[in-house]
Amino acid sequence: MTISNMLIVGFGNMTGAMVDGWLRAGMSPQTFTVYHPRGKDVPDGVGLVTEWPDTPFDAVLLGVKPYMLDDIAPGLSKAVGGSTTVVSVLAGVELASLRARFPQAGGIARLMPNLACALGKSPNGLVGEGLDGSSRDDITRLAERLGSAEWLDDESEFDLVTALAGSGPGFVYRFIDALSIAATRLGLPEDQAQRLTIQMVEGAAMLASASDYTPGDLAKRVASPGGMTQKGLDVLDEGDALVDLLTKTLQAARDRGAEMAEEARKSG
Secondary structure (H helix, E strand, C coil), rough: CCCEEEEEEECCCHHHHHHHHHHHHHCCHHEEEEEECCCCCCCCCCCEEEECCCCCCCCECCCCCCCHHHHCCCCHHCCCCCEEEEEECCCCCCHHHHHHCCCCCCEEEEEECHHHHHHEECEEEEEEEEEHHHHHHHHHHHHHHHEEEEECCCHHHHHHHHHHCCHHHHHHHHHHHHHHHHHHCCCCHHHHHHHHHHHHHHHHHHHHCCCCCCCCHHHHHHHHCCCCHHHHHHHHHHHHHHHHHHHHHHHHHHHHHHHHHHHHHHHH
């Protein structure tokens, strides 16, 4: 089955970026229908309904806040049928919790992109249950239009993938901001420091993506023994300071996902 119609419930920053990415990749806007009880601005050609649909869709994309899941599930009873794949971008809501709300669905998939999906540059974590080969292929193609498709064998890994691929841009933006602030503290004008930092990170990321070398090897190639770069790396590497900090960062985000999963299980 090829997905020809998708209902989107919760049209916020993430699902909006996903639709932008799919449209950018050449999908027809008529594929998508947004449900919003009070109306919502949507891209040209995308459908909008303010009442719950009474016929099944090929796919239903859930993009609401996790605590709203129990509120919307009854309204979707007719939109989700035996051939419908429910696709969730809800952090911390496990497959079992989704299946409990949508027992009639043909398949359930969790998809975790980030906002770069609007540019087709998102790493996308995937896990599912009840998906036949055709449905899995459909979800894979949807993900690949947004960037990549990384299927996980074990859902227990999903919170960590979410912390890395989903939350990761926030951590990268914080690093960019901190590097810019540091340069400003040391004497550069704020706007100039920000421009230089953003352009540097963009170029470094593009090179890392295109290079046959690992990021660790690239760091070594930038640095000369006793040179400026190496002196800076010595600070970051001392006592594994940077690795330890980022390990704690990912752990905190991952553990919050586990807490949210527990909350969803209790509310179900």
